[in-house]
C-alpha cells in the first residue's frame with residue numbers, strides 16, 4: 001500500500017477499474033480511477049494518467065490536486081472529504097462536467113470562466129461566504145453550497161440551474177433567484193429566512209425545502225401560490241407550524257401540493273381545506289342549515305302547526321331570487337299586493353341600516369349584529385347569509401306570521417339563501433329573476449345611488465353564478481324570468497302565479513259557469529287539505545299545478561335524478577323518504593316527534609337522524625359520513641360565513657336538560673293517551689300534540705265559529721281531516 005499517504009503506481013494499477021483501450025504506445029490510458037479512504041496525502045503520481053476520465057479520491061487527506069492539470073480528458077472529479085483549500089487549483093480539463101469538493105477547507109470562490117463545461121458542482125461543507133465566479137458556467141444545472149457561510153444569494157443570475165442547494169447557510173432573505181427560470185428543486189433549509197418573497201416567478205419549481213427557517217405567517221405562501229408545478233414543500237421547524245389550522249390553510253393555498261412537511265397531502269385534506277376556506281354553495285348551505293337546526297334543537301321545542309311540513313304537502317312558500325338590485329324586492333311587494341289573498345311578504349332580518357324610505361318591519365327587521373347573533377343562538381333562523389358585510393336571515397317567525405294568516409309566504413333572497421332553504425323542510429317555489437342586459441342592470445344599480453363601484457361589480461359578477469346554477473342544475477329554479485324591465489317581469493310573474501294558483505282555469509270556469517261557483521269544486525291543493533283543520537279557509541291558495549305532471553313533481557324528480565347530487569344528499573333524501581314512509585304507516589313516531597322524547601337520550605340520536613341536509617354523520621364508515629366529514633358540528637358551525645361562533649356541543653346537553661325540565665318533567669295532561677290516539681296519524685310528529693303551541697285564533701275551528709282571516713272562500717275540511725281537528729282539540 002502507499003507509504004505515508006503517497007500514492008504509488010502499483011496502487012493505482014490495483015485500484016483502476018473500468019480499463020479502457022490502451023491507446024497506441026501509451027501505457028497509462030485508463031478511464032476510471034477510484035481510491036476512496038486510502039489516507040492519501042500525495043497523489044502527484046496521477047500526473048502520468050493523462051487519459052483518466054473519472055477520478056474519485058474521497059475521504060483522503062489530499063491538499064494538492066494540481067495533478068489534475070495533466071488530465072485533459074477528465075469529466076468527473078470527486079475530491080470530497082479531503083483537506084483542499086485551493087479552489088480549483090489546477091488547469092481546466094476541457095470537458096470537466098462534475099466536480100465534488102464537498103467537505104474541504106475552501107474559503108473563497110474564484111472565476112470559473114475556464115470551466116465552462118461544468119454542469120454539477122458540489123461545494124457543501126466548506127467555508128465560502130460569497131458566491132462568485134460562476135457567471136460563465138453556462139451549463140451549470142446543479143449547484144450545491146450547503147453548510148457554508150453564505151449571507152446572501154448572488155452571482156447566479158441567468159445560470160441554467162435546475163437544482164440549487166443552500167441548506168445550512170446564513171441567508172435571511174430569498175433574493176437573487178429571480179432570473180433562475182429553470183429552477184426545479186430549491187433547498188434553503190436551515191437558514192434565517194422569514195419570507196417567501198422572491199420565489200414568485202420561478203414557475204418550474206416543483207420542490208422547495210424551507211425546513212428550519214423563521215417563517216411565521218401562513219400568508220407567506222401567497223408568494224408561491226402561482227407556482228403550478230410545486231408539489232413538495234417543507235416548512236417543518238418554522239414558527240408558522242404553530243398557527244391554527246396551518247396545514248389545512250397551506251393545503252388550501254397551494255392546491256397542487258402532494259407532499260407537505262414530508263407527509264403526503266391526502267384527498268380528504270384537500271376537500272376539507274376547500275370546504276373550510278372556499279366552500280361551495282352547497283357546503284355553505286349545509287352548514288348554515290345545520291347550524292340553525294342544531295340551535296333550534298337546543299331550544300325548548302316549539303313546533304308550529306301552521307308551517308309544519310307533512311309527507312304530502314309542505315307549507316307553500318314563494319322565493320324570488322336573483323342578484324342584488326335586480327328588482328326582486330319590489331316585485332315581491334307588488335306580488336303580495338296583487339295577490340293579497342294568497343301571499344304576504346315574509347320580512348327578513350338584517351344587520352344593515354335602513355336605506356332612505358325603508359321601514360322597519362316592512363322591508364326588513366333592522367337589528368344590530370348582537371341581536372342577530374342572539375337570534376341565531378336562540379334558534380330563530382331557518383337560514384342566514386352574509387352579503388356585502390351585512391347579515392340577512394329568514395326567521396321561522398316571519399314565515400309563521402304569514403302562515404297564521406292563512407297565507408303563503410313570499411320572500412326574496414340571494415342564491416346562498418336558496419341553497420340553504422333547499423336543505424330545510426320547506427319546499428318553496430323558486431323563481432329566478434335574472435338581468436340579461438348587463439349594461440342596463442349596471443345603470444339601474446348606479447341610478448340607485450346606494451352602491452359603490454365594487455358593490456356594483458360584485459352584483460354584476462353574480463349574474464354568472466345564477467346563470468351557471470340554472471344551467472348546471474336543471475329544475476333548481478321553478479321559473480326563470482328576465483328582470484331587465486320591471487313591468488314586463490311583473491307581468492311574467494303574474495302569469496306564473498296565475499298558473500300556480502290555477503286562476504286561469506278558475507277564470508275560464510267563471511266565464512263558462514254561473515257566478516256562484518263553489519270553491520269546494522276547485523281542484524284539490526296542498527292547502528285545501530287541512531293539516532290541523534286550520535288552513536281550509538284558503539283552498540284556492542294552491543301552489544301546485546293540476547296534475548301529476550306538475551312542475552313541482554317534475555322538479556323533484558329531475559333534481560333527484562340530477563347527477564350532481566352528492567352521496568350525502570342522496571342518502572339524506574333516502575333517509576327523509578324513509579322517515580316519511582314510516583311515519584305514514586305509523587311504524588315509527590317520525591322525525592319530528594323524536595324531538596320530544598327524553599331530551600338527553602334523544603339529543604344525539606335526533607342529531608343523527610335529523611332531517612337531511614344537516615349532513616351530520618351517521619356512520620363513520622358510510623359514504624355519506626365520509627362525504628360530509630368536513631361538516632362536523634363544531635367545525636362547520638364555527639365556519640358558517642366566518643361569523644357564527646363555533647358551536648360548543650357540550651352546551652347541547654345542558655340546554656336540552658333545561659328543555660327536559662320544561663317538557664318531560666311536567667308532561668301535558670293526557671299526553672300518553674294522546675300519543676296512542678294519534679300514533680297512526682299520517683303526519684310525522686303528530687303524536688307530539690301535547691307540546692304544540694296554541695293554534696292561532698281564527699284557525700282553531702275552521703268550519704265553525706271563528707271568522708275567516710281573509711275573505712277567501714273556505715271549503716270544509718275532508719272527513720278524515722275533521723276527525724284530526726277534533727282529535728286535536730278534543
Ligand SMILES: Nc1ncnc2c1ncn2[C@@H]1O[C@H](COP(=O)(O)OP(=O)(O)OP(=O)(O)O)[C@@H](O)[C@H]1O
Pocket residue numbers: 322323324325326327328329330348349352383384385387392393394412413414415416417418450
Ligand atoms: N334572508 C336572506 N337570505 C339571503 N339573501 C337575502 C336575505 N334577505 C335578503 N337577501 C338578499 O340580500 C341582498 C342584499 O339585500 P339588500 O336589501 O341590502 O339589497 P338591496 O340593495 O336593497 O337590493 P334588493 O333590491 O335586491 O333587495 C339582496 O339580494 C336580498 O335579496
